[in-house]
Amino acid sequence: MQHPPLDSIRNIGIISHIDAGKTTVSERILFYTGESHRIGEVHDGEAVMDWMPQEQERGITITSTATVCRWGGCRINLIDTPGHIDFTIEVERSLRVLDGAVAVFSAVEGVQPQSESVWRQADRYRVPRICFINKMDRVGADYRETIRQIEEKLGARPVLLQIPSGAEASFAGVVDLIAEEFLTFSEADQGRIVERHPIPAEIAEEARAARETMIEAAADFDDAILADFLEGAPITPERIRGALRKGTIACRIFPVFMGTALRNKGIQPLLDAVAAYLPSPRDVPPVIGQRPESDIVDTLLCDPAGPLCALAYKVQSDEGRKLSYLRIYSGTVKAGGALWNSTRGCFEKAARLFRMHAHKREQIDEALAGDIVAVAGLKEVLTGDTLCNPTHKVILEGLTVPEPVVALAVEPKGVDDRDKLLPALEKLQWEDPTFRVHEDEETGQTILTGMGELHLEVVTDRLEREFGVQVKTGRPQVVYRETITRPAERQEVFRTEFEGKVQGGEVHLRLTPLHRGDGVRIVVPPAEVLGITRELHSAITDSLTRGSSTGCVTGYPLTDLEVRVTAVPTEPGITTETGVRAAAGRGLMHTARDAAPTLLEPLMNLEIITPGEYAGKVLGSVQQKRGRVEGIVSQGSTEVIRALVPLSEMFGYMTELRSATKGRGSFTMEFSRFDQAPVAVLQQFGLG
Numbered sequence: 001m002q003h004p005p006l007d008s009i010r011n012i013g014i015i016s017h018i019d020a021g022k023t024t025v026s027e028r029i030l031f032y033t034g035e036s037h038r039i040g041e042v043h044d045g046e047a048v049m050d051w052m053p054q055e056q057e058r059g060i061t062i063t064s065t066a067t068v069c070r071w072g073g074c075r076i077n078l079i080d081t082p083g084h085i086d087f088t089i090e091v092e093r094s095l096r097v098l099d100g101a102v103a104v105f106s107a108v109e110g111v112q113p114q115s116e117s118v119w120r121q122a123d124r125y126r127v128p129r130i131c132f133i134n135k136m137d138r139v140g141a142d143y144r145e146t147i148r149q150i151e152e153k154l155g156a157r158p159v160l161l162q163i164p165s166g167a168e169a170s171f172a173g174v175v176d177l178i179a180e181e182f183l184t185f186s187e188a189d190q191g192r193i194v195e196r197h198p199i200p201a202e203i204a205e206e207a208r209a210a211r212e213t214m215i216e217a218a219a220d221f222d223d224a225i226l227a228d229f230l231e232g233a234p235i236t237p238e239r240i241r242g243a244l245r246k247g248t249i250a251c252r253i254f255p256v257f258m259g260t261a262l263r264n265k266g267i268q269p270l271l272d273a274v275a276a277y278l279p280s281p282r283d284v285p286p287v288i289g290q291r292p293e294s295d296i297v298d299t300l301l302c303d304p305a306g307p308l309c310a311l312a313y314k315v316q317s318d319e320g321r322k323l324s325y326l327r328i329y330s331g332t333v334k335a336g337g338a339l340w341n342s343t344r345g346c347f348e349k350a351a352r353l354f355r356m357h358a359h360k361r362e363q364i365d366e367a368l369a370g371d372i373v374a375v376a377g378l379k380e381v382l383t384g385d386t387l388c389n390p391t392h393k394v395i396l397e398g399l400t401v402p403e404p405v406v407a408l409a410v411e412p413k414g415v416d417d418r419d420k421l422l423p424a425l426e427k428l429q430w431e432d433p434t435f436r437v438h439e440d441e442e443t444g445q446t447i448l449t450g451m452g453e454l455h456l457e458v459v460t461d462r463l464e465r466e467f468g469v470q471v472k473t474g475r476p477q478v479v480y481r482e483t484i485t486r487p488a489e490r491q492e493v494f495r496t497e498f499e500g501k502v503q504g505g506e507v508h509l510r511l512t513p514l515h516r517g518d519g520v521r522i523v524v525p526p527a528e529v530l531g532i533t534r535e536l537h538s539a540i541t542d543s544l545t546r547g548s549s550t551g552c553v554t555g556y557p558l559t560d561l562e563v564r565v566t567a568v569p570t571e572p573g574i575t576t577e578t579g580v581r582a583a584a585g586r587g588l589m590h591t592a593r594d595a596a597p598t599l600l601e602p603l604m605n606l607e608i609i610t611p612g613e614y615a616g617k618v619l620g621s622v623q624q625k626r627g628r629v630e631g632i633v634s635q636g637s638t639e640v641i642r643a644l645v646p647l648s649e650m651f652g653y654m655t656e657l658r659s660a661t662k663g664r665g666s667f668t669m670e671f672s673r674f675d676q677a678p679v680a681v682l683q684q685f686g687l688g
């Protein structure tokens, strides 16, 4: 198969709040690009991109799905991501490897809480974006309000490249402000034909003003445009697009398009915009790789002839074997070839390579820099690992993985299930770094931890369907965090005798409380400063890192504190790695106990949408749950309530809200921060 030129590749994702219409947009994209022959609807459980049975039943996206399509001379590698915050790792890993994104907003709900969080995630990875305001056909659609919210809530600079004609049921099409044409979409054949007309007189003035603003934005990236504009000289569409492309790739402007995916309006111009404004792999800055065990930093250009460097951004269990998704940054991967896994320090074999079309695959012989492909045969790989050439070893920055906040105890139902449980859980962990498994030391129970109730519900459902393991589950529990409330210091000395030889270690520690949200900061001065060997240094660092993840008093992970090593006195012949490891671990535990430990509980940002008549009842229940109401906004006949609530009060809220609103209310919730747990919880752990 011929490889397309690098400039024509677009690695893009679709991101948004749950239900804004990502999957519906993706399905249209596949249809108009000829990848699928009919439109699969989310509400019929038929979306190609939502291929997991759980996704089709629930009508939500759970896993990010990769597929390929072609448009306007470009090859688009498209990733549809979930909106539900429980599956945020899917968004994180996709944004880590994407070059650009389409942010979908609902014209009715505007910028919702998760639109904000995915936008911030995209900011973190500096992913250029174009915006699509969807659902222009729905009652209450208001693109101006959405634009205002993009400016205000996201602090971004949206630039309208279209304006609509009509809204709600009378939404007819869009004006292309660059071509100065009015576009409609043939109703008879699912919007396949884009019809071009002169701009209707009633919106001509609005279009002229919007075009002027757009040209002013373009002029910020091309001085000559401004001069021509002021002189009234003609400016070609190509020049305007070129300037807007520059601004978009620099993440300084965000071109805005609109339509209704469900009614098949506005998707082809969005595809044109993906090709015109979003970057190719060559347009994004080179990736930075660190040489293992050294301070040398490599800059890798997107070049198929360069040294191989790829990131395994997703590992999927495929009939018990690993199917790994790679973003190739430099070099070429060949089927059957060997790769060096520099994160794990071992060779891996790329037995077979595939281009993915949702869950269908096309086998290929090689894949080049700039591409996103799947590979079978890697055995050791885990999400976030770097694969490279053994003669040019580098490690890329991995993923930021959020900490789990909900725990669930599971017990196998039968003897058969007992044998299958742990291997199945291990495979599910390959896929999902936010899903963890451990054994409760006191009860011996298997505890699953994850991002939310739904996340763990999907995991237990998959255990049964995919691995044939039946489990009984307990009630979901909150995963608390342990922190300290005052500074403490300690000189921990450890001694033991093993086979007649004394092993020892001494570590001096100082613990200081940090601000909420700061996490754990472990500070071990360089080996030379402490006057110890590199081996002792890494034993201490490792012991403190492990110790902080299991907590000191309650077994919950530590957070919001600094752990500083102030001295490591050594005695020749006595100080050993085992000795300092033990001294550091015990020292951390003892010092934390002296530092007035307490527990923090996860607080969630809650957004409830309810018909006005039930708002009072819903508000009352939020307050009963120790919720702090932060705002109530009326949107027509519905009320949007925003509140901060402790997660521990929110289990089973879906059922409660449905019954309070006769099934008409809905809510979304996302992690906000950890904060002081109430006295009742502290007492439960002997801290009150």
Ligand SMILES: Nc1nc2c(ncn2[C@@H]2O[C@H](COP(=O)(O)OP(=O)(O)OP(=O)(O)O)[C@@H](O)[C@H]2O)c(=O)[nH]1
Pocket (backbone or CB within 6 Å): 016, 017, 018, 019, 020, 021, 022, 023, 024, 025, 042, 043, 059, 060, 061, 062, 081, 082, 083, 084, 134, 135, 136, 137, 138, 259, 260, 261, 262, 263
């Ligand atoms: N009226 C109207 N409804 C739409 C439009 N686009 C999508 N929908 C509906 O909105 C609902 C959510 O659409 P999805 O495409 O599943 O949204 P999503 O963002 O992928 O949702 P998650 O995958 O769960 O995050 C579905 O019932 C769609 O049929 C639109 O343009 N107009």
